[in-house]
Amino acid sequence: MTTLTEPAQARGQTIERGLLGRVADRAGSGLVQVLLILVAVFWLVPTLGLLVVSLRGESVNNATGWWTVFTKPAEITFENYGSLLASGFTSSFWNTVLITVPATLLVIGIAAMAAYAFAWIDFRGRDAVFLVVVALLVVPIQIGLIPIAKMYGFLGIFGSIAGVVLFHVAYGLPFAIFLLRNFFVGIPRELLEAARMDGAEEWRIFATVVFPLAKPAIASLGIFQFLWVWNDLLIALVFADTENQPMTKALQSQMRQFGTNMDILAPGAFLSLIIPLVLFFAFQRFFVQGLLAGSVK
Known part of the structure; x- marks a missing residue:
């Protein structure tokens, strides 16, 4: 039987x-x-x-x-690219870099430390705070536009690059913390206990043990965050003025009512596309490893 x-x-x-x-x-x-x-x-x-x-x-x-x-x-x-550079697109390109790079690095750094705390440090209310972070994943960006715009006006940073970066960091942290925390809990506890027995403090364990092991997940998060910020238009339209506008807003301003303005839009769109494409192919190995991390115990 x-x-x-x-x-x-x-x-x-x-x-x-x-x-x-x-x-x-x-x-x-x-x-x-x-x-x-x-x-x-x-x-x-x-x-x-x-x-x-x-x-x-x-x-x-x-x-x-x-x-x-x-x-x-x-x-x-190559006349189109000459016209593009003459139109002041270079400043928009550097504005995009100044927005995307800090927003990506800050999200990775803050989220990694917070995820380590949620995964391996016991403190009062840890689970409740983590549930709040997870709940923030479903909050749409549009809800925060008006309140944050008023707060930026009070602080005097409305229209600046710093304001755009802070907005991207704030809305990128919930997903980043959720992603990295799920990866960190898969690290064997024995590694951390051995480091503690050797007298290592929590920040040293995080820097020398956890962070190096999390390179695939961090690379995946970096690609996601970089692409989201680089291709963003909504936040740039609301919080960036003309002097600090990124490429997406600069290209949108080139749209004509009765014409396509293709001599500016096509080279600008290709330049805005090629950077994320090169980044993705350069880190695709880590990207795949990060997506599969934690799927097999």
């Missing part, structure tokens, strides 16, 4: 695989890999099209499609 928990294979029975199971079994075949490569190339076609459009004149773009450049390579020119 067999029990209900005994595997079917142990009882000599065969399990019929469904359609999805057979597809998963064949996912490593050469044909599937070729199909995945074709899908990846297909998704990169818009990026290639944007690059070609940014290298063609506005009159040529209005007359023919971007794919004609393969038969007429003489259409390629």
Whole structure:
């Protein structure tokens, strides 16, 4: 007599695989890999099209499609990028860097320390505070626009880069703390206990044991935060003035009522796209490791 928990294979029975199971079994075949490569190339076609459009004149773009450049390579020119730089886009690019880099580093640093405290330091009300942090994940950004705008006006930082950075940090911390805390709790307790027995304090354990082990999760968080801030438009429209506007707001201001202004929009959009793309491919190994971290015990 067999029990209900005994595997079917142990009882000599065969399990019929469904359609999805057979597809998963064949996912490593050469044909599937070729199909995945074709899908990846297909998704990169818009990026290639944007690059070609940014290298063609506005009159040529209005007359023919971007794919004609393969038969007429003489259409390629760098005049659009010259016009872009002449329009003051360089300052918007550096404003984006000044907003994105501090907002990303501050979120990583603050969230890592808070996540370590929630994971490995016993203090009164720890679980209640963590539940509040998790509850903040569902708070939409739009709710805080008016109150924070009034507070920024009172503090005198409305329209400044510092105000935009602080807003991104405040709304990026709940997800960051939640992500890193779930990773930290998977670290073996024996490592921390051994460090404490050697006389290491909590900040030293965090800096020398926990933080190095959390590089995959931190890299994943850094990519997420960087992309969110770099591509943000709503916060820039509300809290950044003309002098401190990032690229997204600068590109939005180039939209015309009866024209596309493609000679400015195309190269600007490609420059705003290429930086996150390079960052993602540079850290994709850590990104995948961070997503899979904690999935297997």
